[in-house]
Amino acid sequence: MTTPLIILTIILFVLQSLSLKLVKADTLAEKLLSNCFFTLFAAVLAGVSCLLFPAQRGFSPITLLCGGLFGLCFSMTILFYLSAISCGPLSYASFYLSASMLLPAGAGILFFRERPSLSLGAALLFFLGAFYCLSASGGEEKSGRKWLLFCLLTFLCNGSCGIVQKTQQHLAGGREALSMMFIGFGSATLCYALCLLILSRRCGGQDALPKPLSILRRNLLPVCLLALTSMGGNLLLTLLSGQTKGSYLFPLVQGSIVLGVALCCAVFFREKLTLRGKLGILAGTVGIIVLNL
Numbered sequence: 001m002t003t004p005l006i007i008l009t010i011i012l013f014v015l016q017s018l019s020l021k022l023v024k025a026d027t028l029a030e031k032l033l034s035n036c037f038f039t040l041f042a043a044v045l046a047g048v049s050c051l052l053f054p055a056q057r058g059f060s061p062i063t064l065l066c067g068g069l070f071g072l073c074f075s076m077t078i079l080f081y082l083s084a085i086s087c088g089p090l091s092y093a094s095f096y097l098s099a100s101m102l103l104p105a106g107a108g109i110l111f112f113r114e115r116p117s118l119s120l121g122a123a124l125l126f127f128l129g130a131f132y133c134l135s136a137s138g139g140e141e142k143s144g145r146k147w148l149l150f151c152l153l154t155f156l157c158n159g160s161c162g163i164v165q166k167t168q169q170h171l172a173g174g175r176e177a178l179s180m181m182f183i184g185f186g187s188a189t190l191c192y193a194l195c196l197l198i199l200s201r202r203c204g205g206q207d208a209l210p211k212p213l214s215i216l217r218r219n220l221l222p223v224c225l226l227a228l229t230s231m232g233g234n235l236l237l238t239l240l241s242g243q244t245k246g247s248y249l250f251p252l253v254q255g256s257i258v259l260g261v262a263l264c265c266a267v268f269f270r271e272k273l274t275l276r277g278k279l280g281i282l283a284g285t286v287g288i289i290v291l292n293l
Contacts, residue, residue, distance in 0.1 A: 002240065002243060002244060005236055005239070005240055006240060006244075006249070006252065006253065008236060009233055009236040009237050009240065009253060010253055010256040010257060010260060011260075012229045012232045012233035012236065013229070013233045013253065013257045014257055014260035014261055014264060015225065015229045016225075016226060016229035016230050016233055017257065017261045018261065018264055018265075018268075019222045019225040019226045019229060020222070020226065021269070022219075022221065022222035022225070023219050023222045023223075023226075024218050024219055024222075025215070025219065027210070028082060028086070028199070029196065029199055029203075029209050029210055030210050030215055031082055032079075032192050032195055032196050032199070033192075033196065033209075033210060033212055033215045033216075034215060034219050034222075034223060035075070035078055035188075035192050036189055036192035036193055036196065037212075037215070037216055037219070037223045038222075038223045038224075038226040038227045038230065039071075039074075039075070039185045039186075039188040039189040039192060039227075039230075040185075040189045040227075041223060041224060041226075041227035042181070042185040042226075042227040042228075042230055042231040043181075043182055043185035043186040043188075043189055045227055045228065045231050046178055046181040046182035046185055046231055046235070047182045049178050049181075049182075050178045050179055050182055053178060055175075056175065056176060056177050056178035056179065057176070057178055057179055058172075058175055058176040058179050059176070059179055059183075060172060060176060062168060062171045062172055063168060063172055063176040063179050063180050063183065064183060066164050066165075066167060066168035066171075066180055067168075067179065067180045067181075067182070067183025067184045067186075067187065068183060068184075068187045069160075069164045070161060070164045070165065070168075070180065070183075070184035070187070071183065071184040071185060071186065071187025071188040071189075071190075071191065072187060072188075072191060073157045073158070073160045073161045073164060074157075074161055074184060074185075074188045075187075075188040075191035075192055075195075076153070076157045076191070077097075077154055077157040077158040077161065079191075079195060080150050080151075080153040080154040080157060081093060081097055081150075081154045081158075083150045084096075084147055084150035084151050084154055087144075087146055087147045087150070088144070088146075088147030088148075088150075088151070093147075093150075093151050093154065094131075094135035095131050095132055095135040096151040096152070096154050096155045097154055097155070097158055098131040098135065098254060098258055099128060099131055099155065100154070100155045100156070100158040100159035100162075100254075101127070101159065101162070101250045101251050101253075101254035101255075102124065102159065103155075103156070103159025103160065103162065103163060104159060104162030104163050104165075104166060104241075104246045104249075104250040105120075105124065105246060105247045105250050105251050106247075107162075107163045107166065107246060108166065108245055108246030108247035108248075108250075109247050112166065112170065112245075112246060114245045114246065114247045114248075116247065119290050119291060119293045120247055120248070120251075120291065122287075122290050123251060123255075123287045123288075123290040123291035124251055124287075125287075126283045126284065126286050126287030126290060127251055127254070127255040127283075127284060127287040129280070129283040129287075130255065130258060130259070130280045130281070130283040130284035130287060131258060131280070132280070133276045133277065133279050133280030133283060134258055134259075134262050134276075134277055134280035134281070134284070162237075162241070162246065162250050165180075165234070165237060165238040165241045166241040166242075166246045168180050168238065169238060169239070169241050169242025170242065174239070174242040174243070177235055177238045177239050177242075178235065180238060181231055181234060181235050181238070184234075185230075185231065196209065237249075237253065248291065251287075251291060252288065252291055252292075255284050255287050255288060255291075256284075256288060258280075258284060259281055259284040259285065259288075262277060262280065262281055263281065
């Protein structure tokens with residue numbers, strides 16, 4: 001049963017990434033509003049699911065703590081990523097985002113007593129090569145310490161999401177995953193709302209921000225898709241993290257997502273694959289094969 005769930009998780013996260021391409025938001029405020037709406041919808045979806053599936057409902061102290069941490073890391077990942085691409089190369093910022101799978105993979109070995117292997121080490125190298133090839137295309141842009149700081153914070157926050165998910169399932173005995181999603185996405189919504197409040201103060205009042213209903217009407221479909229795929233993907237990833245080695249699960253999922261998005265963009269969005277992109281897909285495919293040896 002684990003393999004079909006991993007495949008479904010990858011499909012949901014690929015759809016999540018593709019849904020982001022449909023969002024019509026130009027300014028930081030518009031992007032924050034869109035994210036605020038989709039995390040709110042995801043929290044509502046998780047809350048309704050808690051009522052329908054009481055087996056995964058529960059609000060123990062560890063779930064409350066991990067849910068809050070997950071929401072903070074999830075929202076800060078996107079905020080720092082948006083900040084990074086606003087002051088430096090998008091391509092290399094994407095590499096830092098993808099490479100963050102090293103953190104939960106390493107945590108699995110260091111803290112959850114998962115045995116490292118040569119195939120895991122080789123697969124990680126192939127995945128890093130794939131991430132670099134599929135993201136690094138605009139390295140001529142200038143960047144500085146501020147950009148590097150935002151990239152490192154993106155790396156740390158995104159990687160911490162996986163560690164928090166693994167920790168919650170480990171300490172809660174594989175239970176309360178839906179409750180964690182409810183708390184997590186609710187916390188993320190509050191973080192985005194707080195960021196918008198701070199931004200409105202800095203920009204001279206609420207009139208400087210775009211109209212929320214206007215943003216929602218313009219992005220209703222992608223917001224609903226993001227809520228569904230993000231909640232579903234993270235719920236499955238949380239459940240799987242309690243059943244599967246993190247050093248295997250997170251590299252496999254992240255590597256497959258990057259490959260899936262690259263192939264879908266080439267097929268459905270007619271984005272041309274360069275030689276570097278083809279090498280990245282090849283390296284990622286080899287990484288998946290080696291990881292499963």
